[in-house]
Amino acid sequence: MLGEGRPPRGGATTMGTGQTSGRGQRSGRGGDHREGPTLGEGRRSMRRGEVALKGAVGEVGWREDRDLHMTAGDGETSYAKNSRLQEKVIAKVRAILEKATIQVYKAILPKTMVVADLGCSSGSNTLLFVSTIINTIAAETNKQHGDCDQVELQFFLNDLPGNDFNLLFRSLEPFKKSIATDQDGQILPPYYISGLPGSFYTRLFPNQTVHLFHSTCCLHWLSQVPEGLQGQGGAYVNEGNIYISTDSSPLVVKMFQEQFYRDFSLFLKLRHDELVSGGQMVITFLSRKKEDVFSGDLNHLLGLLAQSLQTLVYEGLVKKEMLDSFNVPMYAPSAGEVMQIVKESELFDLEHIQLGEDNWDPFDDSIDELVHDSVQSGANVAKYFRAAIEPLIASHFGEAILDMLFAEYARRIGEHLEKEKTKHVAILVSLKKK
Numbered sequence: 001m002l003g004e005g006r007p008p009r010g011g012a013t014t015m016g017t018g019q020t021s022g023r024g025q026r027s028g029r030g031g032d033h034r035e036g037p038t039l040g041e042g043r044r045s046m047r048r049g050e051v052a053l054k055g056a057v058g059e060v061g062w063r064e065d066r067d068l069h070m071t072a073g074d075g076e077t078s079y080a081k082n083s084r085l086q087e088k089v090i091a092k093v094r095a096i097l098e099k100a101t102i103q104v105y106k107a108i109l110p111k112t113m114v115v116a117d118l119g120c121s122s123g124s125n126t127l128l129f130v131s132t133i134i135n136t137i138a139a140e141t142n143k144q145h146g147d148c149d150q151v152e153l154q155f156f157l158n159d160l161p162g163n164d165f166n167l168l169f170r171s172l173e174p175f176k177k178s179i180a181t182d183q184d185g186q187i188l189p190p191y192y193i194s195g196l197p198g199s200f201y202t203r204l205f206p207n208q209t210v211h212l213f214h215s216t217c218c219l220h221w222l223s224q225v226p227e228g229l230q231g232q233g234g235a236y237v238n239e240g241n242i243y244i245s246t247d248s249s250p251l252v253v254k255m256f257q258e259q260f261y262r263d264f265s266l267f268l269k270l271r272h273d274e275l276v277s278g279g280q281m282v283i284t285f286l287s288r289k290k291e292d293v294f295s296g297d298l299n300h301l302l303g304l305l306a307q308s309l310q311t312l313v314y315e316g317l318v319k320k321e322m323l324d325s326f327n328v329p330m331y332a333p334s335a336g337e338v339m340q341i342v343k344e345s346e347l348f349d350l351e352h353i354q355l356g357e358d359n360w361d362p363f364d365d366s367i368d369e370l371v372h373d374s375v376q377s378g379a380n381v382a383k384y385f386r387a388a389i390e391p392l393i394a395s396h397f398g399e400a401i402l403d404m405l406f407a408e409y410a411r412r413i414g415e416h417l418e419k420e421k422t423k424h425v426a427i428l429v430s431l432k433k434k
């Protein structure tokens with residue numbers, strides 16, 4: 001067993017890489033400061049200081065319940081309008097989710113099957129998951145009994161309190177109408193849908209009451225920014241970066257790895273307590289292909305965002321201390337790290353594990369290595385990532401920088417894609433309670 005304070009083995013291997021590369025020994029992104037301003041024309045015309053700088057460093061503390069949520073509503077920059085990438089992930093997971101649903105149903109034959117989506121957000125993806133379960137159970141029960149009297153479905157849609165539950169609740173009536181008319185002659189099981197605000201790093205359900213857990217694109221979000229990065233005593237240990245970067249120190253790498261280790265272990269323990277015997281869990285989240293902790297696509301995505309923030313620092317639009325004191329509470333583990341934590345927990349049998357990848361640009365469905373329009377792709381990626389991270393950025397840096405920051409981010413992503421068609425990597429894990 002790995003003890004507290006030690007990173008998982010996969011991480012330990014890659015820590016070696018980190019240890020040989022002390023701060024400043026790698027080329028890193030320091031060049032961006034020297035590059036000078038790279039802001040677009042509209043922004044160049046903005047005089048320094050025109051944007052009110054967010055107040056003193058440390059004035060604003062990040063709070064999971066308040067600041068971590070996707071961009072609300074259904075406007076241009078909302079998550080609801082910018083979640084095609086996650087939709088593609090859900091489509092890839094569907095077969096595994098259907099299999100787990102049928103297995104649980106057949107093994108337990110519950111009168112009421114309790115199913116929970118953890119980190120549901122708001123928008124069409126949330127209800128895609130609900131319709132998949134309803135249709136799977138309908139197909140199974142219609143085949144078995146010719147009707148659906150045997151089982152009722154109780155759905156819990158969970159997210160943090162800051163989630164736009166109102167938008168979600170408003171979409172339920174249209175959803176019910178559309179699923180009723182789309183049923184292909186099948187009788188649907190009665191179903192009930194409730195919202196459940198709260199962190200999935202806490203207990204959400206009574207002991208042994210849930211049959212199936214599902215979560216897409218969430219568990220790379222940590223419960224908190226790793227302690228120790230916060231710069232107590234004025235020293236910021238991940239200066240100029242917002243995630244693990246090639247010039248982050250081994251200590252920084254260790255802090256992110258250990259936070260993920262603690263969070264994911266806790267998540268497994270909590271869900272194990274809540275699942276009935278024979279219950280299952282199907283989860284996907286951002287991952288990385290190689291064990292090398294510096295090589296993942298999240299490193300690239302957040303590295304480019306850090307560079308965009310550096311440009312705003314150079315322009316005098318963001319205080320340097322504000323950047324130095326900001327870190328994103330995310331971690332994309334390798335499959336090896338995930339497997340090791342599951343194994344060490346001794347709580348679940350691993351039914352299925354798989355890495356999948358997709359183009360960064362959610363609207364690029366091509367399978368070749370060409371980025372056909374890097375400017376458009378840059379804009380698409382920046383928009384999708386903004387929908388996920390804007391509330392966090394706004395709470396730390398203030399809202400005034402958002403448009404400038406994400407325009408710069410789009411430009412940098414476009415430039416990056418011209419050199420390399422980077423892919424998102426997601427891990428799919430299907431677990432059965434022991």
Ligand SMILES: C[S@@+](CC[C@H](N)C(=O)[O-])C[C@H]1O[C@@H](n2cnc3c(N)ncnc32)[C@H](O)[C@@H]1O
Nearest residue numbers: 069086119120121125159160199200216218221
């Ligand atoms: C990228 S969205 C994914 C939403 C949806 N599952 C999908 O696939 O489109 C990640 C969601 O996880 C939620 N989330 C992050 N940390 C959470 C936590 N500790 N507890 C509950 N939800 C959390 C966020 O608020 C956000 O809505």
